Amino acid sequence: MEEAQEIQRGLPVLGKEAPDFEAPTTHGTIKLSDYRGKWVVLFSHPADFTPVCTSEFIGFAEKHEEFAKANVQLIGLSVDSVSSHIAWVRNIEEKFGVSIAFPVIADLSTHVAKLYGMIQEGESATVTVRTVFVIDPDGILRAMIYYPLTNGRNMDEILRLIHSLQVTATHKMATPANWQPGDAVVVPPPGTTEAAQARLSEGYDCVDWYFCKKKL
Numbered sequence: 001m002e003e004a005q006e007i008q009r010g011l012p013v014l015g016k017e018a019p020d021f022e023a024p025t026t027h028g029t030i031k032l033s034d035y036r037g038k039w040v041v042l043f044s045h046p047a048d049f050t051p052v053c054t055s056e057f058i059g060f061a062e063k064h065e066e067f068a069k070a071n072v073q074l075i076g077l078s079v080d081s082v083s084s085h086i087a088w089v090r091n092i093e094e095k096f097g098v099s100i101a102f103p104v105i106a107d108l109s110t111h112v113a114k115l116y117g118m119i120q121e122g123e124s125a126t127v128t129v130r131t132v133f134v135i136d137p138d139g140i141l142r143a144m145i146y147y148p149l150t151n152g153r154n155m156d157e158i159l160r161l162i163h164s165l166q167v168t169a170t171h172k173m174a175t176p177a178n179w180q181p182g183d184a185v186v187v188p189p190p191g192t193t194e195a196a197q198a199r200l201s202e203g204y205d206c207v208d209w210y211f212c213k214k215k216l
């Protein structure tokens with residue numbers, strides 16, 4: 001029980017600095033804080049040489065250019081060793097013709113996994129679930145996604161989330177459900193009756209005082 005509580009304790013917090021770490025990877029030792037100035041997508045998978053994880057790595061690799069264009073550094077992680085990661089990445093290249101250009105953390109000590117609450121006891125006591133942490137160029141954690149072992153993630157949704165976070169960071173606006181780049185954004189709701197009254201005459205496209213959109 002104590003061990004379970006220990007593992008669950010390290011959940012990071014949105015809007016706060018993402019916990020820094022130094023870790024061995026397929027590209028040598030990296031430090032999270034060395035990526036300041038870039039967006040980071042830190043994502044975990046349960047295990048090398050498994051089918052869902054392989055499909056996800058191929059999915060991330062196929063979108064690598066789009067992530068790079070959005071100033072995003074992808075960083076993978078599992079509790080497997082560097083040798084296992086190297087063998088798996090080479091196998092993906094050989095069998096699927098897809099090259100994995102991003103570093104993959106070998107978190108054998110589970111240090112990073114525990115910092116980010118990546119081991120979820122209800123799913124597995126030993127391996128990381130499918131997490132995604134989006135960290136902004138100042139090192140602030142902006143979004144987290146947790147998927148169970150059995151369900152692969154959607155890379156288009158992760159890219160859409162990145163674009164959405166970048167737009168809201170730049171324009172101090174919000175994005176509605178199913179927003180896509182180029183769509184109108186949502187004006188954050190007014191916090192006072194005075195602001196609510198003013199909102200309708202501020203030049204936005206409003207249905208009512210609390211629901212206004214703006215084309216960027």
Ligand code: BEZ
Pocket residue numbers: 046047050051052053054149150
């Ligand atoms: C997979 O990647 O295929 C997988 C890994 C752990 C549990 C279930 C599926």
